[in-house]
Amino acid sequence: MSIEIDPVCKMKVETETAQWKSEYNGKTYYFCAPGCKRTFEKDPEAILTGKGPLIQMM
Numbered sequence: 001m002s003i004e005i006d007p008v009c010k011m012k013v014e015t016e017t018a019q020w021k022s023e024y025n026g027k028t029y030y031f032c033a034p035g036c037k038r039t040f041e042k043d044p045e046a047i048l049t050g051k052g053p054l055i056q057m058m
Contacts, residue, residue, distance in 0.1 A: 008052075011032040
């Protein structure tokens with residue numbers, strides 16, 4: 001089992017069962033929910049550099 005961190009909300013995501021994925025600059029990013037994927041796709045560079053919105057799950 002491989003785990004990646006959702007770059008938007010920082011939740012752990014199992015890559016084998018992830019429903020939401022996005023490719024950016026040759027890398028696959030995995031998301032816990034469609035909202036995180038949409039947020040990332042609006043401005044991936046901002047998310048990856050820490051300048052975009054951060055969603056925290058409670």
